[in-house]
Amino acid sequence: MNAIEPVTLSLGATDRRDNWWLSPLLIATTLIAFVIYATYAGIANAHYEWGPYLSPFYSPNLKADWMPDWVSPAFLILAAPAGFRATCYYYRKSYYRSLFLDPPGCAVGEGKGKGYTGERAFPFVLQNLHRFFLYLAIVFVVILAYDAALAFRFPVDATGAAVAHAKDAVGYRWGFGMGTIILWANVILLSGYTFGCHSLRHLIGGKKDCFSCEVAGGPNPPLSFKAWQKVTWLNIRHQEFAWFSLFSVAFTDVYIRYISMSGCGDLFTILF
Numbered sequence: 001m002n003a004i005e006p007v008t009l010s011l012g013a014t015d016r017r018d019n020w021w022l023s024p025l026l027i028a029t030t031l032i033a034f035v036i037y038a039t040y041a042g043i044a045n046a047h048y049e050w051g052p053y054l055s056p057f058y059s060p061n062l063k064a065d066w067m068p069d070w071v072s073p074a075f076l077i078l079a080a081p082a083g084f085r086a087t088c089y090y091y092r093k094s095y096y097r098s099l100f101l102d103p104p105g106c107a108v109g110e111g112k113g114k115g116y117t118g119e120r121a122f123p124f125v126l127q128n129l130h131r132f133f134l135y136l137a138i139v140f141v142v143i144l145a146y147d148a149a150l151a152f153r154f155p156v157d158a159t160g161a162a163v164a165h166a167k168d169a170v171g172y173r174w175g176f177g178m179g180t181i182i183l184w185a186n187v188i189l190l191s192g193y194t195f196g197c198h199s200l201r202h203l204i205g206g207k208k209d210c211f212s213c214e215v216a217g218g219p220n221p222p223l224s225f226k227a228w229q230k231v232t233w234l235n236i237r238h239q240e241f242a243w244f245s246l247f248s249v250a251f252t253d254v255y256i257r258y259i260s261m262s263g264c265g266d267l268f269t270i271l272f
Helices: 022-044 079-086 089-098 124-150 178-194 198-205 211-216 223-236 238-262
Strands: 153-156 171-177 269-271
Touching (some): 022 238, 079 124, 089 238, 124 178, 124 198, 171 178, 178 238, 198 223, 223 238
8 A cells, every 4th residue: 555645735825714824924024133133233232221210132241351352141041931931832833934834834834845854854953952051040030029129229419319220329228219110021921931930840740640639539639630730821921921021021022222322311210
């Protein structure tokens, strides 16, 4: 019996009558725009701090006094957050379809012939590193939460007003500003994205053959089941958290960069 040869459709061939191309076009545009802006922000190597605020692109700030000026702290930490997003299960679907057209959409031809290896050959075999990038991403969430906590402690001058640079301060006062709110919103969205990761859900519940068996055995479900439920709730919304956290990282940098470059200061600051 002869093997059935797979049917290869030409690129974009489909019977779909909806605007199937719109979603990959928007995703490709958004991802490319983010990469361009993030690259600019990293190369700029300036205006990433104001008062107690630090851009997430530069956190943790590893810049040492002995390092040359052209070395940007952003590129010293790039591999961890970029690797986590690049190997993310959701983002794989997004950029495979939108950037590689592999395939462009459901029931849409991708125009590829023989030689398909999936994620078994270089460089796509590196997608299997996603779980290890998850561990680094959790560390970065903790670091960003620490930065957001520091955003309540403002350097002030002799009059008690907030200043842009700690070197100009004569002391510190507790308070909060628009930047504090933005930094915490970013941490919350990044936490939702990170802790809704498919790999984390597997680590928590993947080793169990039957959660329902344990739950049925008594009135109090095991702690692992409760944790798995929480991660599952986030995982169901992984797509939304992926995009909102991407926007929040960029917006946080834009806001800090704007108040640093413009000299206008924080939109509002309340000190105690």
